[in-house]
Amino acid sequence: MSVSGFADLHIHTRHSDGTETPAEVVEKSAKLGIVCVAITDHDTCSGFDEAFEAANRLGVELLPGIEVSAYSGDKSVHILGYLMDMGNEFMSRIITDNRESRLLRMGRMVEKLQGLGYGVTMEEVLGYIGEGTLGRALLARFLVSKGFFKNPKAVFDTILGDGKPVYEPVPRFTPVEAIGLIKAAGGVTSLAHPGFSGVDELLPGLVEAGLDAIEAFGPQHDEASQRRYVMMAERLGVLVTGGSDNHGPESGRRIGGTLLPSSLVEGLKKRAAWQAAARHA
Numbered sequence: 001m002s003v004s005g006f007a008d009l010h011i012h013t014r015h016s017d018g019t020e021t022p023a024e025v026v027e028k029s030a031k032l033g034i035v036c037v038a039i040t041d042h043d044t045c046s047g048f049d050e051a052f053e054a055a056n057r058l059g060v061e062l063l064p065g066i067e068v069s070a071y072s073g074d075k076s077v078h079i080l081g082y083l084m085d086m087g088n089e090f091m092s093r094i095i096t097d098n099r100e101s102r103l104l105r106m107g108r109m110v111e112k113l114q115g116l117g118y119g120v121t122m123e124e125v126l127g128y129i130g131e132g133t134l135g136r137a138l139l140a141r142f143l144v145s146k147g148f149f150k151n152p153k154a155v156f157d158t159i160l161g162d163g164k165p166v167y168e169p170v171p172r173f174t175p176v177e178a179i180g181l182i183k184a185a186g187g188v189t190s191l192a193h194p195g196f197s198g199v200d201e202l203l204p205g206l207v208e209a210g211l212d213a214i215e216a217f218g219p220q221h222d223e224a225s226q227r228r229y230v231m232m233a234e235r236l237g238v239l240v241t242g243g244s245d246n247h248g249p250e251s252g253r254r255i256g257g258t259l260l261p262s263s264l265v266e267g268l269k270k271r272a273a274w275q276a277a278a279r280h281a
Helices: 022-032 048-058 089-115 122-129 136-145 152-160 175-184 200-208 223-236 262-279
Strands: 006-011 036-039 061-063 065-072 075-082 188-191 213-217 239-242
Touching: 006 022, 006 075, 006 239, 006 262, 022 036, 022 048, 036 048, 048 061, 065 089, 065 175, 075 175, 089 122, 089 136, 089 175, 122 136, 136 152, 175 188, 175 200, 188 239, 188 262, 200 223, 213 223, 223 239, 239 262
Parallel strands: 006 036, 036 061, 188 213, 213 239
Antiparallel strands: 065 075, 075 188
16 A cells, blocks of 8 residues: 555654654654654653654645653553644643653662662663653663563563562653643644543543544554544544554554554644634734
């Protein structure tokens, strides 16, 4: 199938927990003929400038994007944002608040590792993660690089998964707060991989709070789930989004593995324009 006229709206880079640079993501997308991509790194937009330069050079449309970590009770809920004003004060709050929370949490996890006899320091961990997102995925890769485990899955299964000895929750926004901040920055919002998160019961309330779309298409959803979320979006009066959720070749997900017709991207743009007009009416 030709990918001309299609978009991938869920891609991660080294600036969060992917393994490719923003430029590499855009270059791979261009080679595949994908016309529009969104880099949706976790709680950061720091890779956007590099990606934008590559997109301009290669003729790929790049949407401003982010994936904001939020919690509803003990459930992790990720809110995707698109088409925000990247310099907006509300975007700065998302990025700053989440990074500070993640830094404190990482310190607690390192202390737990030390208590279990792992010879690691916070300085080592931060040096390894670099510009990436301070989260469990990169901590797991760090522990693999030190030879403590064979692969990240073993890290999560043994000490880092939910409820395991090194697990630490991180104070985060609620989904409603994340939606409000993204929209205050001029963006549109989508609930990421709802089937994976198991938060269907939250959808009516999130739509009432301003959620614009549901990510129906992605590697976490089989065809039956995709149909169900498309129907749910229609019933709730919101749009649908989709993407590969690529974190690099070793993630098993490839750029372009899940594609969205570019006509649906136009729907997001119209929604953003309509909301902007309503705010200034």
